[in-house]
Amino acid sequence: MSQTIEVKVPDIGDFKDVPVIDVLVKPGDAIKAEQPLITLESDKATMDVPSPASGTVKEIKIHIGDKVSEGALVLLMESADAAPTPPASEKAPTPPPPAATNSRGGIAEVRVPDIGDFKEVPIIEILVKAGDEVKAEQPLITLESDKATMDVPSPLGGVVGEIKVKVGDKVSEGSVILSLVTGDTSAPPPPSAAPSTSAAPPPAQAALTAPSAGVDEGAFKLAYAGPGARKLARELGVDLGKVKGSGNNGRILKEDVESFAKGGGAAQAKAPAAAADGAGLGLLPWPQVDFAKFGPVESKPLSRIQKISGANLHRNWVMIPAVTYHEDADISELEAFRVQINKEGEKSGGTKLTMLAFLIKACVRALQQFPSFNTSLDGENLIYKQYYHIAFAADTPNGLVVPVVKDADKKGVFDIAAETGALAKKAREGKLGPADMQGACFTISSLGGIGGTYFSPIINAPEVAILGVNKSITKPVWDGKQFAPKLILPLSLSADHRVIDGALATRFNVYLAQLLADFRRVLL
Ligand code: CAO
DSSP states (O other): OOEEEEEEOOOOTTOOSEEEEEEOOOTTOEEOTTOEEEEEEOSSOEEEEEOSSOEEEEEEOOOTTOEEOTTOEEEEEEESTTSOOOOTTSOOSSOOOGGGTOOSSOEEEEEOOOOTTOOSEEEEEEOOOTTOEEOTTOEEEEEEOSSOEEEEEOSSOEEEEEEOOOTTOEEOTTOEEEEEEOOOTTSOOOSOOSSEEEEOOSOHHHHEEOOOTTOOHHHHHHSOBOHHHHHHHHHHTOOGGGOOOOSGGGOBOHHHHHHIIIIIHHHHHHSGGGOTTSGGGTOOOOOOOOGGGTSOOOOOOOOHHHHHHHHHHHHHHHHOOEEEEEEEEEOHHHHHHHHHHHHHHHHHTOOOOOHHHHHHHHHHHHHHHSGGGGEEEETTEEEEOSSOOEEEOEEETTEEEOOEETTGGGSOHHHHHHHHHHHHHHHHTTOOOGGGGOOOSEEEEEOTTTOOSOOOOOOOTTOSEEEEEOOOEEEEEEOSSSEEEEEEEEEEEEEETTTOOHHHHHHHHHHHHHHHHSGGGGGO
16 A cells, blocks of 8 residues: 655754745656655745655645644655556556656657747746646746747647756757656647657747846846746736746745736835845936847856856855955964875875864854954844854865864864864755855865956955955065065954944954964964
8 A cells, every 4th residue: 555655844954944935746647756845044044855766656745835843744645655556457546647657648759849030049948847747838948038938838738758958058949858757638639649749839939028128138047936826927027027026035926926917016016125226226227239130149147156156256245335345364383284284194094174164163263352253243243152163265166165064163174174084075966955055164265276466355244254365375585684585364354343343354254364364373
């Protein structure tokens, strides 16, 4: 017998009441273990809740917009894992996945229809997934050229088989999109009853959602909204760039589009937060340029990490009156020590000490010496933290992420080096969980492995300071009698001026440089 499983929100770190921004399955869907079921989005991260087992979705217990915490019931499913395979003649106790229901139909290949003069148009959304049951005319993918956004509808009813394209692929008339297991007698039959047929969707004109008059296409493209909201905006002729999102990080929900269309939009458009084009801030509108006029171009959608971190960085840049203070630290002895210890480690096969690990340890000492740096603004109060969790920016193929080394004050430099190495690896593999990225007191952004001299890092709110580090370089330094070669590490400290004034920031920098110049001071 199959078994009904209650799928609940797993341990999601300290996150509570996190909004559901997407429900990725529906009753009747056949799902595999680990397949994402819903997407949650906090102000720090977007996370999918995976299925604990294979089976069939029975009942969904939540809606988009619900706020959930660990243990919340997501859905009921019939677990296939628990069920012995029934004999062929025996009727399955639960409805089989849709793909298995149509034995009379064939397999149709759905292709891009006539889309006018458009060629090599990028796919910006795939609206269905393998196993989905679709109706004739239901949109399958969304294409977006520099002139128009268009949905390609399904020519037939059926069940989606293999999806042959991915977001970012460029398609033209005739490109194969997916295979469709047909058999829905209510829909027009495929042109041929052969098992593999080529089904031309309705003419593109039926699907083409040309830009509405007055819609700013550039801002529409950049708006932070999912396919549902985008589609609705097209249908209602709403200029998405002017809609204020009420979802997490300003994500535009369908309701926002509806209320904008109903007239609330005029007021919204005036709100500064909604002014994607800067008009609401009294600024000139964002320049709209047809780049293709000047040479070949290619449009690629931002990654999910870029969209989320972009919204956070923008807020922090606009809202924090930050000043960046520079300092040079003489790390000649520290680097010699690091190299020496690593050589010894090579013999014993130990963890490699990194400059980042020493920096984390030195920053903890500096935060202890200057507690104002280990705070967060909370209205008119300043929260002083008595723990030392240090974040570091990690560059990944999908964008910037900021994992956190917890309780760095209680860890040795070897442990910190091992932990940053493991976190950076996890980050590059896209496997960081929410708990890995929360609770930071202070952030280090190290570009030392790449180069550069100084830069101006953006504070990671609600922290009040961030340390930027570039590549160390040997420079001649006057020691009172002569120039001596010293290995100099350029430091760039950005601090929130509401909490930290210039004198304090400079004292912090000078102290940090002293620690790095003579690491024994960390023990004092
Ligand atoms: N000066 C000179 N050399 C340095 C250095 C510095 N400040 N910091 C690191 N290096 C050297 C290392 O010693 C290493 O050399 P070897 O291979 O010879 O040992 C090399 O540069 C590569 O180091 P790394 O950058 O891979 O390792 P790390 O521990 O220093 O940094 C991490 C780890 C995760 C911080 C890094 O990989 C990373 O992602 N950096 C980018 C962060 C970023 O994008 N910040 C900008 C945020 S704002 O847009």
